[in-house]
Amino acid sequence: MPQCTTLLHAKKILTQDPRRSLLEDASLAISKGRIVAIGPRCELSGVWQAADERDLGNVLILPGLINAHTHAAMTLLRGFADDLPLLDWLNQKIFPREAALTPELVELFSLLGFAEMLATGTTSCLDMYLFEKAVFAAAKRAGIRLSAGEVVFAFASAACANWQEALAITEELAESTACESRLEVMVSPHSVYTTNPQILTSCLDLAQKLDLPLHLHLSESPQEVAQCQKMHGQSPIAYCASLGLLTQPVALAHVVVCSEHDLSLLKAARQATILHCPGSNMKLASGAARIPQMQQNGLFTALGTDGAASNNQLNMFLEMNRAALLHKLIANDPETLPAGTVLDMATLGGARALQKPDLGSLEVGKWADLTALDLSAPNLVPCYAPISHLVYAATGHEVVLTMVEGEILYDHGRFTRFDYEALCREIAKVTVTS
Ligand SMILES: [Zn+2]
Known part of the structure; x- marks a missing residue:
């Protein structure tokens, strides 16, 4: 037997x-x-x-559902700042509060986030935050599967004096988790608007050196696109493509603003997974990602909650419901994003984002x-x-x-x-x- x-x-x-x-x-x-x-x-x-x-x-x-984009420790800021535009929300509320973060707070509130996820059927998540070693410690306590990396900014944070330090932490994490089947590391530049070409290129170099995927916020709002056009003369997606970021397996959170040219760049790269966060995008009124068009073009799509400060729940059932309803409304078509497609995003799509074919x-x-x-x-x-x-x-x-x-x-x-x-x-x- x-x-x-x-x-x-x-x-x-x-x-x-x-x-x-x-x-x-x-x-x-x-x-x-x-x-x-x-x-x-x-x-x-x-x-x-x-x-x-x-x-x-x-x-x-x-x-188990896969939450493909979150910041688990942001349960600390659940309900702390609501009903504000993205950049005001970030610059006036979230970043100042995060300046006072400690590893102890991050571990405590990450564990709370993981409790919420496990209780609502999520078994894996893709996280980026400050003091990510504390997030990994919380994941080990909870037993949840985690792919994550220390967030990389151009400026000093509560966790790191500079971006080089954040990359050094990422490298240490990759070494310390090498034998942990539930823990994976991703190189995690925060976004285009909080980094610069040198930082993004260094992130790519590290990802290639350690054979790790990348994870970043990209093209989340029209303001971000306007700023990138002004500074770099191209869209955030074209800018990332020009730096070579799309040649590496990369998980792109939001991608709300996506022109036909952007879409063709993502399609040509074939390495990207789009992490759709409808709850966060709706709450911050960032816009609706073109998920049905992306899927029609063969792009990989997954689903995430984003952090509890902009959602305010880490519940993938709620997120699946939002995704299905939002895109029917946008397309004025009840056949858009049927339930099976949405479930695929929350399972197989998430496995793709994590580069883990033995999940989903x-x-x-x-x-x-x-x-x-x-x-x-x-x-x-x-x-x-x-x-x-x-x-x-x-x-x-x-x-x-x-x-x-x-x-x-x-x-x-x-x-x-x-x-x-x-x-x-x-x-x-x-x-x-x-
Ligand atoms: Zn996010």
Whole structure:
């Protein structure tokens, strides 16, 4: 009898495999963190012997969601500054507050962010922030999968005296996480408007030297584009292309403003994944990224929440719902961005952004990163089409179990790796004045 560490049984399993198979009364066997078998319960039950066998009952298991752009520690600033334009919001509210950040605060509030993500079905995230070593420490405490890098600015920050220091931290992180399967490093220049050509070129050099992907905010608002045109005589996307940034695997957050020429540059590069953050873009009134056109042009697209200061939730179910509704409204076409496409962005698209082909679907050989929703929740009854429910009916609060590499991290309201009540007590001690 074949052995496995964990055997899960569920009413339904949505695999996101190439056929987008939906299995009824199904089971999933896990060994050493990876899926070793998946199929009808009658074929696995009694065949696989597990140290831990669980019948989760009336649940839908799906691949863990991938939050492809966030700043987890910004939970510190949730509700701190709302209803402002992007550049005023950043320059007058966020940057001054971030000047007083400490590694301890970043670790504490990153852990809070990861708690919110795990409780709403997210198993991986792509983060950039200050004191990123503290973000990695929080990820290790929570058990979540993290791809991230120290944010690189042209100016001094609370974490770094200069951009060279930020790149040195990135290099140290790459070395210290080399043996950690859940932790990956990305070189993370903040944006075009907070760096310069020398910094961006140095980021590219480091990414090439260490064979790491890049992650940056790009073409987020019309103001950013106007500023770039004035300073560099071209759009932010053309500017990045001219510096060679699009030749390396690169995750581009927002890309709200994208001309036909920009689109052709992204298409020609074939290395970029667009990280769509509809909640943040709507809240800051930055505009709507041309996601349907990008997809029609064969660009890779993923979905992210951005930070809690501009969303204000780190909940991928909410983000999927926003993406589906926003683009129907913009296109005046209810067939735009159907639920299956949006779910693909939150799973397989995220895996692409992270450069992790062994994530994003539940198939033999892939990591057992998954989540389970209680199908008896009133808003999920009846269940004709699970994908429709995930995008249009679920809130994320139906999640009963979340697992990364076969390890249960969230189980019916309880975090298994850390004491959530103790975390809340620590957070209550931190006073934030406006
Ligand atoms: Zn961001």
